[in-house]
Amino acid sequence: MKRRKFIKKTSFSKLGLLLITILCSCNTPKEEKKTGTITENQTIRKPLVIATWNTPKAVEAAAKVLEKGGNALDAVEQGCRVEEADPKGQSVGIGGLPDREGHVTLDACIMNDKGDYGAVVAVENIKHVISLARKVMEETPHVLLAGKGAEQFAIEQGFEREDLLTPASKKAWEEWKIKSEYKPIINIENHDTIGMLAIDDEGNISGACTTSGLAYKMAGRVGDSPIIGGGLFVDNEIGGAAATGLGEEVLKTVGSFLIVELMRQGMSPQQACEEAIKRIVEKPNSNYKNFQVGYIAVNKKGEVGAYSIHEWFSYNLYADGENKNIKSDYYIKN
Numbered sequence: 001m002k003r004r005k006f007i008k009k010t011s012f013s014k015l016g017l018l019l020i021t022i023l024c025s026c027n028t029p030k031e032e033k034k035t036g037t038i039t040e041n042q043t044i045r046k047p048l049v050i051a052t053w054n055t056p057k058a059v060e061a062a063a064k065v066l067e068k069g070g071n072a073l074d075a076v077e078q079g080c081r082v083e084e085a086d087p088k089g090q091s092v093g094i095g096g097l098p099d100r101e102g103h104v105t106l107d108a109c110i111m112n113d114k115g116d117y118g119a120v121v122a123v124e125n126i127k128h129v130i131s132l133a134r135k136v137m138e139e140t141p142h143v144l145l146a147g148k149g150a151e152q153f154a155i156e157q158g159f160e161r162e163d164l165l166t167p168a169s170k171k172a173w174e175e176w177k178i179k180s181e182y183k184p185i186i187n188i189e190n191h192d193t194i195g196m197l198a199i200d201d202e203g204n205i206s207g208a209c210t211t212s213g214l215a216y217k218m219a220g221r222v223g224d225s226p227i228i229g230g231g232l233f234v235d236n237e238i239g240g241a242a243a244t245g246l247g248e249e250v251l252k253t254v255g256s257f258l259i260v261e262l263m264r265q266g267m268s269p270q271q272a273c274e275e276a277i278k279r280i281v282e283k284p285n286s287n288y289k290n291f292q293v294g295y296i297a298v299n300k301k302g303e304v305g306a307y308s309i310h311e312w313f314s315y316n317l318y319a320d321g322e323n324k325n326i327k328s329d330y331y332i333k334n
Contacts, residue, residue, distance in 0.1 A: 045302025072198040072206035096212025104164035107226040113204035113236040119226040195242025223247025229257030239299035269297035269305030
C-alpha cells in the first residue's frame with residue numbers, strides 16, 4: 001500500500017503515525033555517514049602509520065611501537081626521532097641546513113588523541129625537539145616554548161646540548177653564501193619536514209611534525225610545522241592531517257585543520273587533501289608554480305589520502321603489515 005493512501009485511510013491513527021515514522025527513518029541517512037566518525041558496525045584499519053616523503057626507517061620505528069601494543073603518541077614520537085638523529089637528512093634534526101647566519105634552529109609539535117598539543121620553535125643545540133615538544137605538552141601549563149626559553153627547559157628536563165651543524169651542512173651553507181639566493185627549490189630538502197600520523201590498536205590517533213625549516217631562512221623565521229592547525233592537526237573523532245613544503249603557504253590557509261574539518265563534513269581524506277591544495281593554488285596572485293606543498297591525511301576508519309601541488313611528493317604508509325612508499329597524486333599535470 002502506498003504511503004499516501006495509507007495515511008488517508010487511517011486518518012493519522014497511532015498505527016499510521018508509527019508506520020510513517022518507520023518509513024521516514026529508512027530513507028534518512030544516519031548522521032555518522034555525513035562525518036568521519038565510526039559506527040559500531042564499522043572496523044578501523046589499524047595499526048597504521050603514515051608519514052611525509054620517503055621515510056621508511058621512521059615509519060618502521062613507529063610501526064614497531066604499535067605492533068608491540070604501544071600507543072599512537074609513543075609511535076609518532078619514536079618515528080620522528082629516527083629522522084632527527086640522521087645527519088644525512090638535512091631538513092630535520094642534527095645536520096639540518098642552517099639559517100642565513102649559520103645557525104641550525106629546529107621546530108616541532110606533537111598532538112595526542114585527547115587534543116593536547118605541545119610545540120617548540122627556533123630551538124638551537126637540542127636534537128630531539130619532538131621529544132621536547134612532548135615535554136612541553138605534558139610537563140608545563142603551556143603549549144608552545146620558543147628559542148632560549150625552550151632550550152633552557154630542555155636542559156632542565158635532561159636533554160643534552162650538541163652542535164647541530166654538521167660539516168656537510170656547513171659546507172652547503174658556505175657555498176650558498178656565495179650567491180645568497182633566497183628561494184625554495186621544489187622537492188629539494190631545503191624546505192622539508194617529516195609529518196607523521198598513527199592509529200593504534202585502541203583506534204586512537206596522534207600526530208607529530210619536526211623540521212629545521214626553510215634552509216637559509218631569515219633568523220627567527222618559523223614555518224607551519226610547529227603551529228597547531230598548520231603543519232599538524234588531530235581530532236580523534238575524525239582523523240588527522242600533516243603538511244610539508246613551503247610553510248608560509250600552509251599557514252595562510254590553516255591547511256591541516258582545514259583538511260580535518262572537511263573530513264568532518266563528509267569528505268574522504270583524499271578529497272580533503274585535494275581541496276586544501278586548491279585553496280592554495282586558487283588564491284588571488286598565487287605563485288604556486290614556484291613552490292611545493294604536500295598534505296597527508298587519515299580518517300578514523302584508517303582511510304588515507306595525499307596530494308601536492310607538484311609531482312614527486314611521496315609518503316610512506318604502514319598498513320596491513322606492509323611498509324610502502326607511495327607517490328602522491330598532484331595538481332599540476334603539465
